[in-house]
Amino acid sequence: MFEAIRRHRLAHYAFLAARHVSDEATSGEMTAPDPSLHVLDLERAAVAAAWDMLAAPPASPGGLSALVDYAGEFVEKGYDWPTHWETRFYSVVMDAALSWQSRPED
Numbered sequence: 001m002f003e004a005i006r007r008h009r010l011a012h013y014a015f016l017a018a019r020h021v022s023d024e025a026t027s028g029e030m031t032a033p034d035p036s037l038h039v040l041d042l043e044r045a046a047v048a049a050a051w052d053m054l055a056a057p058p059a060s061p062g063g064l065s066a067l068v069d070y071a072g073e074f075v076e077k078g079y080d081w082p083t084h085w086e087t088r089f090y091s092v093v094m095d096a097a098l099s100w101q102s103r104p105e106d
Helices: 002-027 036-053 061-076 085-101
Strands: none
Touching: 002 036, 002 061, 036 085, 061 085
16 A cells, blocks of 8 residues: 555656646747647556555555545645545445454454
């Protein structure tokens, strides 16, 4: 889970940086190929990384906590998750929590 969060964070920040550069380039005269094409590729990579975080359930309570904390921080910073991501997120969180709750204690 920690690696999936790291990959999403890197992909998202790469997208934000490219979008900033694209905005700067489009405010002046364009002499290079359309930078928005690169931005779209990076946005797709960030969206894919967001979904990848939910592809496998967290392997530990610590992983679940990291996912929940990161998801909240992401929204607090003003960013949006992909459409329907929250629905899958809640399902992953509940499934993980219920599976650990039903395990016998050692």
